[in-house]
Amino acid sequence: xxxxxxxxxxxxxxxxxxxxxxxxxxxxxxxxxxxxxxxxxxxxxxxxxxxxxxxxxxxxxxxxxxxxxxxxxxxxxxxxxxxxxxxxxxxxxxxxxxxxxxxxxxxxxxxxxxxxxxxxxxxxxxxxxxxxxxxxxxxxxxxxxxxxxxxxxxxxxxxxxxxxxxxxxxxxxxxxxxxxxxxxxxxxxxxxxxxxxxxxxxxxxxxxxxxxxxxxxxxxxxxxxxxxxxxxxxxxxxxxxxxxxxxxxxxxxxxxxxxxxxxxxxxxxxxxxxxxxxxxxxxxxxxxxxxxxxxxxxxxxxxxxxxxxxxxxxxxxxxxxxxxxxxxxxxxxxxxxxxxxxxxx
Amino acid sequence: xxxxxxxxxxxxxxxxxxxxxxxxxxxxxxxxxxxxxxxxxxxxxxxxxxxxxxxxxxxxxxxxxxxxxxxxxxxxxxxxxxxxxxxxxxxxxxxxxxxxxxxxxxxxxxxxxxxxxxxxxxxxxxxxxxxxxxxxxxxxxxxxxxxxxxxxxxxxxxxxxxxxxxxxxxxxxxxxxxxxxxxxxxxxxxxxxxxxxxxxxxxxxxxxxxxxxxxxxxxxxxxxxxxxxxxxxxxxxxxxxxxxxxxxxxxxxxxxxxxxxxxxxxxxxxxxxxxxxxxxxxxxxxxxxxxxxxxxxxxxxxxxxxxxxxxxxxxxxxxxxxxxxxxxxxxxxxxxxxxxxxxx
Amino acid sequence: xxxxxxxxxxxxxxxxxxxxxxxxxxxxxxxxxxxxxxxxxxxxxxxxxxxxxxxxxxxxxxxxxxxxxxxxxxxxxxxxxxxxxxxxxxxxxxxxxxxxxxxxxxxxxxxxxxxxxxxxxxxxxxxxxxxxxxxxxxxxxxxxxxxxxxxxxxxxxxxxxxxxxxxxxxxxxxxxxxxxxxxxxxxxxxxxxxxxxxxxxxxxxxxxxxxxxxxxxxxxxxxxxxxxxxxxxxxxxxxxxxxxxxxxxxxxxxxxxxxxxxx
Numbered sequence: 001x002x003x004x005x006x007x008x009x010x011x012x013x014x015x016x017x018x019x020x021x022x023x024x025x026x027x028x029x030x031x032x033x034x035x036x037x038x039x040x041x042x043x044x045x046x047x048x049x050x051x052x053x054x055x056x057x058x059x060x061x062x063x064x065x066x067x068x069x070x071x072x073x074x075x076x077x078x079x080x081x082x083x084x085x086x087x088x089x090x091x092x093x094x095x096x097x098x099x100x101x102x103x104x105x106x107x108x109x110x111x112x113x114x115x116x117x118x119x120x121x122x123x124x125x126x127x128x129x130x131x132x133x134x135x136x137x138x139x140x141x142x143x144x145x146x147x148x149x150x151x152x153x154x155x156x157x158x159x160x161x162x163x164x165x166x167x168x169x170x171x172x173x174x175x176x177x178x179x180x181x182x183x184x185x186x187x188x189x190x191x192x193x194x195x196x197x198x199x200x201x202x203x204x205x206x207x208x209x210x211x212x213x214x215x216x217x218x219x220x221x222x223x224x225x226x227x228x229x230x231x232x233x234x235x236x237x238x239x240x241x242x243x244x245x246x247x248x249x250x251x252x253x254x255x256x257x258x259x260x261x262x263x264x265x266x267x268x269x270x271x272x273x274x275x276x277x278x279x280x281x282x283x284x285x286x287x288x289x290x291x292x293x294x295x296x297x298x299x300x301x302x303x304x305x306x307x308x309x310x311x312x313x314x315x316x317x318x319x320x321x322x323x324x325x326x327x328x329x330x331x332x333x334x335x336x337x338x339x340x341x342x343x344x345x
Numbered sequence: 346x347x348x349x350x351x352x353x354x355x356x357x358x359x360x361x362x363x364x365x366x367x368x369x370x371x372x373x374x375x376x377x378x379x380x381x382x383x384x385x386x387x388x389x390x391x392x393x394x395x396x397x398x399x400x401x402x403x404x405x406x407x408x409x410x411x412x413x414x415x416x417x418x419x420x421x422x423x424x425x426x427x428x429x430x431x432x433x434x435x436x437x438x439x440x441x442x443x444x445x446x447x448x449x450x451x452x453x454x455x456x457x458x459x460x461x462x463x464x465x466x467x468x469x470x471x472x473x474x475x476x477x478x479x480x481x482x483x484x485x486x487x488x489x490x491x492x493x494x495x496x497x498x499x500x501x502x503x504x505x506x507x508x509x510x511x512x513x514x515x516x517x518x519x520x521x522x523x524x525x526x527x528x529x530x531x532x533x534x535x536x537x538x539x540x541x542x543x544x545x546x547x548x549x550x551x552x553x554x555x556x557x558x559x560x561x562x563x564x565x566x567x568x569x570x571x572x573x574x575x576x577x578x579x580x581x582x583x584x585x586x587x588x589x590x591x592x593x594x595x596x597x598x599x600x601x602x603x604x605x606x607x608x609x610x611x612x613x614x615x616x617x618x619x620x621x622x623x624x625x626x627x628x629x630x631x632x633x634x635x636x637x638x639x640x641x642x643x644x645x646x647x648x649x650x651x652x653x654x655x656x657x658x659x660x661x662x663x664x665x666x667x668x669x670x671x672x673x674x675x676x677x678x679x680x681x682x683x684x685x686x687x688x689x
Numbered sequence: 690x691x692x693x694x695x696x697x698x699x700x701x702x703x704x705x706x707x708x709x710x711x712x713x714x715x716x717x718x719x720x721x722x723x724x725x726x727x728x729x730x731x732x733x734x735x736x737x738x739x740x741x742x743x744x745x746x747x748x749x750x751x752x753x754x755x756x757x758x759x760x761x762x763x764x765x766x767x768x769x770x771x772x773x774x775x776x777x778x779x780x781x782x783x784x785x786x787x788x789x790x791x792x793x794x795x796x797x798x799x800x801x802x803x804x805x806x807x808x809x810x811x812x813x814x815x816x817x818x819x820x821x822x823x824x825x826x827x828x829x830x831x832x833x834x835x836x837x838x839x840x841x842x843x844x845x846x847x848x849x850x851x852x853x854x855x856x857x858x859x860x861x862x863x864x865x866x867x868x869x870x871x872x873x874x875x876x877x878x879x880x881x882x883x884x885x886x887x888x889x890x891x892x893x894x895x896x897x898x899x900x901x902x903x904x905x906x907x908x909x910x911x912x913x914x915x916x917x918x919x920x921x922x923x924x925x926x927x928x929x930x931x932x933x934x935x936x937x938x939x940x941x942x943x944x945x946x947x948x949x950x951x952x
Contacts, residue, residue: 117380117381117382121380123380123381124381125381126382151381168381170381176415177413177414177415178414178415179414179415179606180414180415180575180579180606180607180608180609181588181590181606182574182575182609182612184574184575184612201592202590202592202593203588203590203606204592216381219379220379220380220664221574222379223574223575223576223579223609223612223662224405224414224579224607225374225377225378225379225385225387225404225405226414228374228376228377228378228385229376229377229381230376231375231376231377418694419695419696421733421734422733423733423772424698424772425698426695426696426731426733426774428692428695454923454924454926455924458922458923458924458934458937459922459923459934459936459937461693461922461923461924462691462693463920463922463924464691464692464693464694466924552949555931555949556949556951559951585924585926586925586926586927587919587920587924587925587926588919588925588927589736589737589919589920589925590736591733591734591735591736593734599733599734601733601734603733603736605919605925608919608925608926608927610926615917615927616916616917616927616952617917618915618916618917619738620800622889622890622915624890624916624952625952630952634952637931638929641932642929642931642932643932645931645932646932646933
């Protein structure tokens with residue numbers, strides 16, 4: 001077999017090197033994690049024809065076919081042209097022309113999403129649709145970014161462990177005259193959320209708006225529609241979450257009560273920010289590290305360039321990430337090893 | 346008299362009506378449903394025909410207009426209770442036959458029970474003129490035909506919404522005058538004659554069988570399924586229960602209001618007393634209490650009909666998918682069992 | 690239009706402290722209740738509660754309140770000359786004429802004494818009214834004894850069995866009221882007696898069963914129910930049991946009906 005393979009090139013092409021020499025696993029993007037079921041036949045065909053006949057549900061919601069021989073990569077790439085066209089080009093509107101060469105980049109990882117409010121009773125936003133809109137802004141790109149969209153603060157998709165973790169939230173409206181003081185919302189908030197509601201002496205509900213996470217459990221529990229979602233869709237974003245050996249950490253609250261326009265304006269600036277941070281030389285480096293290098297305030301300046309905030313929007317003035325305890329000294333290193341952002345000498 | 350008016354013409358008539366009447370109808374509240382990106386349809390004042398939802402059953406019943414979820418009974422200071430005042434403007438309410446029948450069910454309690462008249466209900470009731478919304482198809486939770494509540498002839502106006510026009514039949518001469526310039530049309534409303542669901546209400550022959558039915562294991566299912574949220578009774582066209590509460594305007598003030606608020610026998614605490622005693626501590630007991638009220642007790646007291654018009658809103662609104670018709674069928678089966686064991 | 694739920698201001702004439710926890714209020718009013726009927730007592734800011742009339746006369750009535758619940762806490766701050774709000778009377782009282790000349794057996798548990806108290810006073814003040822009166826009164830503990838002074842004064846007028854559930858105090862028995870039902874000489878009464886049972890629901894149920902064991906027919910038993918009420922005029926639904934509204938059809942029921950009522 002061929003022992004001269006540019007595995008960096010295959011990686012960018014979304015073929016992951018196997019421990020079996022000469023074999024690769026294809027990762028097909030499913031932005032928003034929902035596609036027509038007919039595409040299962042595509043991945044089945046690939047797995048059975050060129051792969052080892054098995055199928056792996058990718059941890060970032062990709063459709064994976066392991067065991068593809070290096071020499072079959074061109075044939076597979078030709079075969080997935082239609083899939084890439086249908087899913088990324090057509091469905092997401094990505095600025096690209098699908099061709100016989102397969103995926104152009106691996107930088108922006110598949111934008112994950114829970115099933116969202118197209119199905120889920122708890123979902124506050126259509127996470128699939130939002131993920132597709134984000135896909136259009138971040139893919140294709142050599143700049144790395146991990147994004148996930150959760151329909152609600154329950155965060156089943158673990159958005160909080162992504163560079164950007166998005167959660168669908170609402171501001172709730174309370175109709176005093178429709179409230180019968182049953183306390184169902186108080187119990188629901190206590191059990192499922194942050195316990196910000198209480199019954200007052202008039203048998204109506206008081207709310208600690210400061211700690212409300214916007215999950216709408218109160219609306220779900222309310223028998224009279226006294227609690228309803230204000231239909232304006234809003235989002236919370238956590239920043240800088242990641243897994244990994246080096247310094248895994250949960251994201252921190254970054255944006256609260258922002259509109260989709262703010263989100264999309266921000267993602268539209270991601271590539272520009274990344275390019276600046278890496279001095280226009282893309283490298284295989286996760287997005288969160290760029291924020292670390294630039295520093296939060298500098299990152300904010302770049303990422304919101306030209307973005308107008310909605311009146312309800314709140315943004316972290318600063319963020320202090322807590323490192324995983326056993327790696328708390330990770331930043332302590334010889335000065336010569338310190339990394340810098342911006343123009344490099 | 347019958348007329349056919351376009352929405353445009355109808356809106357002009359609405360404009361004139363507004364000088365004298367408040368018009369209430371089922372209206373869509375976008376994005377205000379229980380789940381995200383769902384709506385609710387409930388009663389509210391409307392200005393135009395377009396606001397009226399003709400093609401969907403409202404989530405909440407018309408009773409909310411006559412017996413609002415919360416209502417001020419009195420304003421008080423330290424030595425006086427002063428009755429709340431109420432507009433005297435007449436009201437037009439767009440209601441389906443089920444809601445019209447439900448109004449009469451409620452009247453038995455508010456205006457009759459025990460020989461006492463509820464002033465607050467009476468003064469609203471007296472303002473009402475019924476605009477009957479023709480309803481010939483129904484929805485999959487409806488069983489109005491089984492409850493004999495599919496028809497209502499005591500309307501001031503009946504309307505059918507058809508291809509952007511309203512066909513109207515007017516019995517009220519005062520309202521007829523508003524249609525003087527409208528083109529005449531031959532229109533009498535139709536009624537639904539068959540629902541998807543047909544419900545047989547079981548007869549409970551005597552109090553011994555009733556006692557056994559109350560103790561029957563069929564109710565235990567609801568301890569697991571029912572979350573006692575009260576959505577069913579709030580959505581019910583006929584439920585009337587309420588609780589009164591005093592509220593004060595300032596923490597240490599002497600002035601405030603005595604309000605009454607819709608209550609639900611399904612919600613824990615409905616029967617709590619000052620000394621700490623309570624009744625019906627389980628969801629099963631509360632369900633039994635409600636279902637028997639609807640399909641036995643009310644009729645036992647008032648004789649004419651059961652306390653249900655088959656609007657099916659309780660089923661539609663139940664977040665736990667408990668169907669009232671399925672529950673009544675289970676009750677029928679339990680009664681059959683009890684009767685069979687008695688005969689052996 | 691007449692508003693049957695409008696509270697009427699009544700001046701407090703006198704407040705008598707029965708015990709540390711119980712006050713009797715005498716108020717000026719034209720309300721003329723029957724024995725066993727109830728009133729709705731209203732306190733602005735707090736709300737309303739049904740309350741038994743413990744005595745009444747021309748232009749006045751008494752009610753006794755034990756400090757439980759929000760209404761009663763507030764009312765304990767009142768002084769003579771202050772105003773209380775009442776409406777009523779409501780419901781069906783005791784069929785007292787039916788008790789005339791009979792051997793009357795009254796069995797009460799706890800605050801169940803309140804709705805029979807005014808009638809017991811009639812029996813005490815007019816010894817010719819009833820042929821005999823047997824009073825079985827049970828309380829949870831010494832602290833729970835209501836109208837204690839009056840109970841003591843009735844010892845030489847009625848046949849009394851006073852008991853505490855578990856505690857032993859001077860001149861009081863230990864045990865539940867149900868244990869004393871069989872001590873009543875129903876056999877000596879022939880047909881000429883009536884039994885009144887008032888107390889918490891389980892107490893009434895078991896006492897009724899005990900009476901049945903002693904051969905008391907259902908139609909000779911009378912009970913009074915206490916339920917949550919917001920209106921007292923058959924609208925709010927809180928007091929409904931089966932097809933019955935306690936506020937309208939009760940609070941006094943004959944046991945032939947009451948034994949079938951399941952909350």
